[in-house]
Amino acid sequence: xxxxxxxxxxxxxxxxxxxxxxxxxxxxxxxxxxxxxxxxxxxxxxxxxxxxxxxxxxxxxxxxxxxxxxxxxxxxxxxxxxxxxxxxxxxxxxxxxxxxxxxxxxxxxxxxxxxxxxxxxxxxxxxxxxxxxxxxxxxxxxxxxxxxxxxxxxxxxxxxxxxxxxxxxxxxxxxxxxxxxxxxxxxxxxxxxxxxxxxxxxxxxxxxxxxxxxxxxxxxxxxxxxxxxxxxxxxxxxxxxxxxxxxxxxxxxxxxxxxxxxxxxxxxxxxxxxxxxxxxxxxxxxxxxxxxxxxxxxxxxxxxxxxxxxxxxxxxxxxxxxxxxxxxxxxxxxxxxxxxxxxxxxxxxxxxxxxxxxxxxxxxxxxxxxxxxxxxxxxxxxxxxxxxxxxxxxxxxxxxxxxxxxxxxxxxxxxxxxxxxxxxxxxxxxxxxxxxxxxxx
Amino acid sequence: xxxxxxxxxxxxxxxxxxxxxxxxxxxxxxxxxxxxxxxxxxxxxxxxxxxxxxxxxxxxxxxxxxxxxxxxxxxxxxxxxxxxxxxxxxxxxxxxxxxxxxxxxxxxxxxxxxxxxxxxxxxxxxxxxxxxxxxxxxxxxxxxxxxxxxxxxxxxxxxxxxxxxxxxxxxxxxxxxxxxxxxxxxxxxxxxxxxxxxxxxxxxxxxxxxxxxxxxxxxxxxxxxxxxxxxxxxxxxxxxxxxxxxxxxxxxxxxxxxxxxxxxxxxxxxxxxxxxxxxxxxxxxxxxxxxxxxxxxxxxxxxxxxxxxxxxxxxxxxxxxxxxxxxxxxxxxxxxxxxxxxxxxxxxxxxxxxxxxxxxxxxxxxxxxxxxxxxxxxxxxxxxxxxxxxxxxxxxxxxxxxxxxxxxxxxxxxxxxxxxxxxxxxxxxxxxxxxxxxxxxxxxxxxxxxxxxxxxxxxxxxxxxxxxxxxxxxxxxxxxxxxxxxxxxxxxxxxxxxx
Numbered sequence: 001x002x003x004x005x006x007x008x009x010x011x012x013x014x015x016x017x018x019x020x021x022x023x024x025x026x027x028x029x030x031x032x033x034x035x036x037x038x039x040x041x042x043x044x045x046x047x048x049x050x051x052x053x054x055x056x057x058x059x060x061x062x063x064x065x066x067x068x069x070x071x072x073x074x075x076x077x078x079x080x081x082x083x084x085x086x087x088x089x090x091x092x093x094x095x096x097x098x099x100x101x102x103x104x105x106x107x108x109x110x111x112x113x114x115x116x117x118x119x120x121x122x123x124x125x126x127x128x129x130x131x132x133x134x135x136x137x138x139x140x141x142x143x144x145x146x147x148x149x150x151x152x153x154x155x156x157x158x159x160x161x162x163x164x165x166x167x168x169x170x171x172x173x174x175x176x177x178x179x180x181x182x183x184x185x186x187x188x189x190x191x192x193x194x195x196x197x198x199x200x201x202x203x204x205x206x207x208x209x210x211x212x213x214x215x216x217x218x219x220x221x222x223x224x225x226x227x228x229x230x231x232x233x234x235x236x237x238x239x240x241x242x243x244x245x246x247x248x249x250x251x252x253x254x255x256x257x258x259x260x261x262x263x264x265x266x267x268x269x270x271x272x273x274x275x276x277x278x279x280x281x282x283x284x285x286x287x288x289x290x291x292x293x294x295x296x297x298x299x300x301x302x303x304x305x306x307x308x309x310x311x312x313x314x315x316x317x318x319x320x321x322x323x324x325x326x327x328x329x330x331x332x333x334x335x336x337x338x339x340x341x342x343x344x345x346x347x348x349x350x351x352x353x354x355x356x357x358x359x360x361x362x363x364x365x366x367x368x369x370x371x372x373x374x375x376x377x378x379x380x381x382x383x384x385x386x387x388x389x390x391x392x393x394x395x396x397x398x399x400x401x402x403x404x405x406x407x408x409x410x411x412x413x414x415x416x417x418x419x420x421x422x423x424x425x426x427x428x429x430x431x432x433x434x435x436x437x438x439x440x441x
Numbered sequence: 442x443x444x445x446x447x448x449x450x451x452x453x454x455x456x457x458x459x460x461x462x463x464x465x466x467x468x469x470x471x472x473x474x475x476x477x478x479x480x481x482x483x484x485x486x487x488x489x490x491x492x493x494x495x496x497x498x499x500x501x502x503x504x505x506x507x508x509x510x511x512x513x514x515x516x517x518x519x520x521x522x523x524x525x526x527x528x529x530x531x532x533x534x535x536x537x538x539x540x541x542x543x544x545x546x547x548x549x550x551x552x553x554x555x556x557x558x559x560x561x562x563x564x565x566x567x568x569x570x571x572x573x574x575x576x577x578x579x580x581x582x583x584x585x586x587x588x589x590x591x592x593x594x595x596x597x598x599x600x601x602x603x604x605x606x607x608x609x610x611x612x613x614x615x616x617x618x619x620x621x622x623x624x625x626x627x628x629x630x631x632x633x634x635x636x637x638x639x640x641x642x643x644x645x646x647x648x649x650x651x652x653x654x655x656x657x658x659x660x661x662x663x664x665x666x667x668x669x670x671x672x673x674x675x676x677x678x679x680x681x682x683x684x685x686x687x688x689x690x691x692x693x694x695x696x697x698x699x700x701x702x703x704x705x706x707x708x709x710x711x712x713x714x715x716x717x718x719x720x721x722x723x724x725x726x727x728x729x730x731x732x733x734x735x736x737x738x739x740x741x742x743x744x745x746x747x748x749x750x751x752x753x754x755x756x757x758x759x760x761x762x763x764x765x766x767x768x769x770x771x772x773x774x775x776x777x778x779x780x781x782x783x784x785x786x787x788x789x790x791x792x793x794x795x796x797x798x799x800x801x802x803x804x805x806x807x808x809x810x811x812x813x814x815x816x817x818x819x820x821x822x823x824x825x826x827x828x829x830x831x832x833x834x835x836x837x838x839x840x841x842x843x844x845x846x847x848x849x850x851x852x853x854x855x856x857x858x859x860x861x862x863x864x865x866x867x868x869x870x871x872x873x874x875x876x877x878x879x880x881x882x883x884x885x886x887x888x889x890x891x892x893x894x895x896x897x898x899x900x901x902x903x904x905x906x907x908x909x910x911x912x913x914x915x916x917x918x919x920x921x922x923x924x925x926x927x928x929x930x931x932x933x934x935x936x937x938x939x940x
Contacts, residue, residue: 019478019481019557020479021462021483022481022482023455023482023483024482024483024484025484025542027488030487031491032494032508032511034508035508036508038599039505039511040508041505077904078506078607079611079903079904079908079911081900081908083901084898085901086898087896087897087898088837088839088897089837089896089898090835090864091835091861092834092861093757093765093832093835094757094832095754096757096833097756097758099846099849100846101848101849103845104843104844104846105843105846106843107843108844130513131516132513132516133516
């Protein structure tokens, strides 16, 4: 009487006069999932802001984590009519130590007259925020939403481990569409030989004896000959009755999921840190780098990041410095490209590394330098890299760099450039990249 | 009787639970506890969090506020700040109680005694519950409400429904009848009635607001009458019946929230008694189990640890103090009534001549059945309990620079403390007294509320505006709030126009 089917609502039910004990552990949990979703929906704006802050504060490589979101309690409280402070009230408290009737005590600073020991008031400012944990998936959802990614790309980035189905021998069961004809027929043949063999052996013996007896021509053997004829006919029937093919013979192509072969990639982040790039532009650039990084994590097992910032000269820096240091002065873009080239030659041979470059700038450059950039790219860098993406964060009209880069774009398929005013504009620069991956997977 | 313990380890099994339940049940019967049949459900921690966040309703409609509660519970649980699952018990017939699978057999036995026999008998016998709730039909009604609201969401959009629910929740405490007995709730009847109600109500509302006068004379008469003829304290009821522009489905949602408020109303009025009663009985029953030899010393030590945690009362100056612990107060009072009956002192004979020396089971049962927190404290709070808890009162008057200790646990103070504590548990003095006073039927159709001040206590300005906006959303015309001071002056303090 212990176990009933687990699909039943009531798993175990013991009866006694008054009580029933019911196991509901297998019933649905997450009854609150809908309510949780509603909550998140309702406070979307606050959560979005928290996600944006988190993106600004996190390292690029640390992007895929949940996040603590805090919302001011005031925003989420549900109002009801309540008494405020003031008026007269008389409240009973426990734990008197040494008060006696008629004692007069200065009003405690909280001023509410209730709950003297209480630290926080329950209204006004100074409230604890309502803090809750956004799951990794929810966090990414908000991040993607901000970037206006197409759904296909979202799913692409949201699935963590991609598997590839590869052939792995044959199995004896499967779906009809996977039947392997040759293997099936071969095993049918083997089965037929095996099942036939005792009969064929006997048949040969019988035929031999028959031949011998017929040759001798003895009358005495007439009965035996008749017997042998019957036996031969019986054995032939038996052999003919062995089925040509049986379900037992069927063989199916087997496929197993195998993690996609992964390799290593290096991602160069190039950014102009001259005075004209303010923090807002840098934050936008950061999203651009994050997106490329996320893409690469889906494709490569190991990713290294190289941060190169430049104004008139370029240097390799750590991530912290990359996003937050501020320099002044003019802009020579070719310095960064040259450094990139040097680093590639030095540390990342193309035989071992897939190289991706992402460059963000506000389009400023020394006028003379732009043709140099074009030449560097066309002659030296582009042949080495998988993909080069360039974003220009500016509301203004294009300058020389953009026009020179246009030439590069027309020459190389794997070069993408985009002018960006809001974060929504970032995605198109990767469009081709993602399309390619979608086609491969 | 039963010299061998029921179990010696802390593991529980279904067989064992059943044995404990039978044992507890027979002890409860000896003490003449009258209960609904029990339905004890074993659930996981996640499910317990779900149950917590839907205020213990076995099925609730969807609303973001429950999601908020869930996140709070989840956070607390994950940080280990709160032990989950002491008990959730539902006032239904059969009485549903939840046991969490992670708990030891001691906790399970404790919860069974506390919830399935303690709370259960309280639900079945206390006059407020008998009068105001229908334990046999609540689950049905919740199901009806959940389905109805889901249906509305499909038809009118989640946002629309959420708006109405938000507004209703803001006024939920003003959605109870205090003096009339509500109708029984049951699923089938409710569904049929809902249809009829929809048609009827809409026609009534239209009549009230009809702009074409039948007789000139009649209208003149109306002009002199204030509508409603008497102030209405059940604001949601008034809205449901009289709000001019609500759609029928919106009225039904108002009704659902109102019904739920009504269902929980007795619980809000009997917190001390209900918890005190259940705590008293788990304590008494488990001690009896121990006396009979059914449980081991280890079991008992574990039990006493939990029990002391439950009835822990930090003093007023302790950082953890957050008011009087209803478990402590209730348990102390219940235990004290037994003491007064069994071993009365001279003081008890003087204070409680009727119960001192009487049969404690009968007396306690009488107290449980016929009182609510306010009257229970006024009747039964003894000087001994006041001394034990060292209760004192603070008079806080905003016209005074200091606060004053107005009574302590001494001969002069007992009655005062008893009175003040009883008042403190009177919902009508704790919540602002706000009633619907009039509707300007011939003018701008505005609705006027009146706040009857008590001890000059004002409304909290942080929320008044918000709540009035919610009310205006339901009424769909301007809403005004007047305050009536204790010397009968009337002042308009707030007005929310409809945009």
